[in-house]
Amino acid sequence: MEGSEECSASGTHQLVGEREELVKLEATYANLVIRKKIRTLSLAYPQWRSIRGDGNCFYRALWVGLVEDAVGRGGDPVEALRGRFQTAEATLQASAAPALTEEDSWRQVRQHFAKEEAEKKTGTREWARWYEDSETSDMFVRYLRSLTSRSLEQRRDELAVFLPEGQALADRRALAERMGEEAEQLEMSALLATLDVGVRVYQLDRSEGPFAVYILPDERFKGRGELVTLLYRPGHYDLLYKRA
Secondary structure: OOOOOOOOOOOOOOOEEEEEEHHHHHHHOOOHHHHHHHHHHHHHOOEEEEEOOOOOHHHHHHHHHHHHHHHHOOOOHHHHHHHHHHHHHHHHHOOOOOOOOOOOHHHHHHHHHHHHHHHHOOOOOOOOHHHHOHHHHHHHHHHHHHHHHHHHHHOHHHHHHHOOOOOOHHHHHHHHHOOOOOOOHHHHHHHHHHHOOOEEEEEOOOOOOOOEEEEEOOHHHOOOOOOEEEEEEOOEEEEEEOOO
8 A cells, every 4th residue: 555645643752643534634735636635535434543653553543443343343352352362363273373572462461351351340441541551552462563573474485475675574574573664465454364363444635536445354345234434545454434
């Protein structure tokens, strides 16, 4: 996913911004094509949420989307998220090498879920804290990066042809695990396939014509009710919210 328009609002002092009207984003651009695209997109996706542009934006946006989806389903979000991660762990356990770093990230996630179960009894759960609190949010970003690295290892044979010439898979895995390193489509697709999560991405750039739209990890997820929708501006991802 590439484009020529620089992301003029990719950064935010907050890790995760509040939900806002998407049309407000129009004021940050002078380019008329981009302004028109924002207005058009806002008809179907009237709200967005900015994610800090710190190199972790894809992973953090995905995490926010997963939490919001789990909360919105009406069951126990802890059980829903833990179940999704346990399934991913089982998928990777048989064939994937351990992460190169952060080997204990899954243990930390399990401990967090156990703590949240204890808080359930006191009624003190605050779901937004899971992604707004920097320590908690970064813990889950590190875990998603660890899953990504192991997913790359599991799919090493099918992904080998997509690696740049001269780049070893171990080097690519190390980049995936490093905080602040941007995710590229290879990492995104590997992680989403392991999580069995579909993501729809709208690319905002100044090219004429309709939006470029991507379904990740692949077109098989199209129409399966993608859990998360992202707005991509070169080098950065934010969250989009579909009209109810």
